[in-house]
Amino acid sequence: MSSLVPDVSPEQLQQLKESAGRCIDEAGDVLSLLSSEIWRCPELAYQEEKAHEALVRFFSQQPGWTVQGHYLLNTAFRATWGPMGGREGDNVVNIGFLCEYDALPGIGHACGHNLIAEVGAAAALGVKGALGALSHCPVRAKVTVLGTPAEEDGGGKIDLIQAGAFEGMDVVFMAHPSQEDVAYCADLAEIDLTVKYHGKASHAAAYPWKGINALDAAVLAYNNLSVLRQQLKPEWRIHGIIKHGGVKPNIIPDYSELFFYLRTPKHQDLPHIKEKAEKCFRSAAMATGCQVNLEYGKNEFYNILRNITLERAYEENGKTLGIEFITNEKLQEIPLGSTDFGNVSFVVPGIHTYFYIGSNALNHTEEYTAAAGAEKAQFYTLRTAKAMAMTALDVLFCPELLQRVRDEYAEAKLKEESG
Numbered sequence: 001m002s003s004l005v006p007d008v009s010p011e012q013l014q015q016l017k018e019s020a021g022r023c024i025d026e027a028g029d030v031l032s033l034l035s036s037e038i039w040r041c042p043e044l045a046y047q048e049e050k051a052h053e054a055l056v057r058f059f060s061q062q063p064g065w066t067v068q069g070h071y072l073l074n075t076a077f078r079a080t081w082g083p084m085g086g087r088e089g090d091n092v093v094n095i096g097f098l099c100e101y102d103a104l105p106g107i108g109h110a111c112g113h114n115l116i117a118e119v120g121a122a123a124a125l126g127v128k129g130a131l132g133a134l135s136h137c138p139v140r141a142k143v144t145v146l147g148t149p150a151e152e153d154g155g156g157k158i159d160l161i162q163a164g165a166f167e168g169m170d171v172v173f174m175a176h177p178s179q180e181d182v183a184y185c186a187d188l189a190e191i192d193l194t195v196k197y198h199g200k201a202s203h204a205a206a207y208p209w210k211g212i213n214a215l216d217a218a219v220l221a222y223n224n225l226s227v228l229r230q231q232l233k234p235e236w237r238i239h240g241i242i243k244h245g246g247v248k249p250n251i252i253p254d255y256s257e258l259f260f261y262l263r264t265p266k267h268q269d270l271p272h273i274k275e276k277a278e279k280c281f282r283s284a285a286m287a288t289g290c291q292v293n294l295e296y297g298k299n300e301f302y303n304i305l306r307n308i309t310l311e312r313a314y315e316e317n318g319k320t321l322g323i324e325f326i327t328n329e330k331l332q333e334i335p336l337g338s339t340d341f342g343n344v345s346f347v348v349p350g351i352h353t354y355f356y357i358g359s360n361a362l363n364h365t366e367e368y369t370a371a372a373g374a375e376k377a378q379f380y381t382l383r384t385a386k387a388m389a390m391t392a393l394d395v396l397f398c399p400e401l402l403q404r405v406r407d408e409y410a411e412a413k414l415k416e417e418s419g
């Protein structure tokens with residue numbers, strides 16, 4: 001155990017951790033109600049108005065929180081507690097907990113973002129409850145809960161970074177529902193791409209030769225990408241849909257639209273995959289005579305800048321609660337997606353952990369939607385919140401640990417950005 005702040009013994013820190021756990025358990029009912037309220041009203045990216053309202057109300061009803069609704073984004077919020085403790089002039093240690101709450105089209109909370117909101121809120125209540133019960137907290141602490149919308153589409157955290165929402169935070173935590181408990185996954189960098197082909201309509205039977213077929217362009221592009229995949233590095237991903245391919249069989253389509261995600265392990269590799277994909281889309285335009293427009297998403301999602309120091313502290317705390325983390329060997333088998341937390345990890349040291357919710361269903365399926373709304377998920381969600389809260393207390397009371405977190409972050413960022 002790293003050395004603690006003066007006047008705090010390891011036993012006292014352990015008692016604080018147990019106090020945080022009790023506070024989370026005591027709030028279990030209201031936390032479950034919050035989570036199910038969000039789960040029952042799935043809302044898409046940037047449209048999470050009911051979820052935003054539920055979370056703002058939740059923290060407004062909890063004593064001691066300063067709550068800002070519509071914080072920098074219409075459906076983002078910020079709830080802060082502190083600074084408290086320590087002595088005037090002491091450095092404040094600001095711990096951030098992130099809440100996601102956007103759903104997926106047609107299948108609701110199939111990624112369990114209602115549980116992400118719950119686990120962030122729960123961990124924050126736990127830390128605040130433990131520190132608030134002290135007659136005098138020897139460290140100057142602040143807890144910040146940030147509601148970060150639109151992870152599934154657009155990247156609300158990236159908008160919030162650009163708006164300065166993460167300034168002054170020392171460490172951030174969030175946890176994402178999964179099939180396993182793991183402190184880190186090598187989530188991929190990602191960019192959205194919308195491709196629009198414009199051709200010329202004509203009667204498909206009477207005089208097709210007068211048409212310029214935008215659906216042909218879409219099909220050629222799709223097939224170009226399908227053969228390109230053999231030449232991509234194994235971790236790279238290109239996948240997408242044809243959103244529009246025509247209106248009637250007897251009208252040569254004059255418009256088609258495709259929506260694709262391009263992914264690479266490092267965000268520095270995104271330009272390379274973009275270049276390869278663009279050739280596939282532009283050559284299809286050339287072959288058919290269509291005009292083509294390529295429109296990239298407004299935000300590039302970064303890969304996660306991992307912090308092993310923080311991950312290990314989280315794992316140590318989680319194991320005391322019975323969490324069985326998967327081994328590193330199995331880590332290679334974890335399916336990877338992308339998250340705008342990656343961008344956050346390049347401005348603040350943090351961890352984006354994954355947690356089992358009592359089901360082996362797969363994310364982005366209707367089965368997972370059911371699992372995310374099931375009572376069974378509550379035990380695992382609160383347990384994860386306790387592990388996060390305990391790790392936050394380690395950071396607050398072990399200056400040496402916080403320094404190692406910061407040193408690793410600075411070194412990893414320098415290494416990553418120097419390629």
Ligand SMILES: NCCC[C@H](NC(=O)CCN)C(=O)O
Nearest residue numbers: 111151152153192337338339
């Ligand atoms: N265009 C961004 C897509 C993000 C999405 N994220 C996840 O699925 C993580 C879990 N919510 C993705 O497709 O990776």
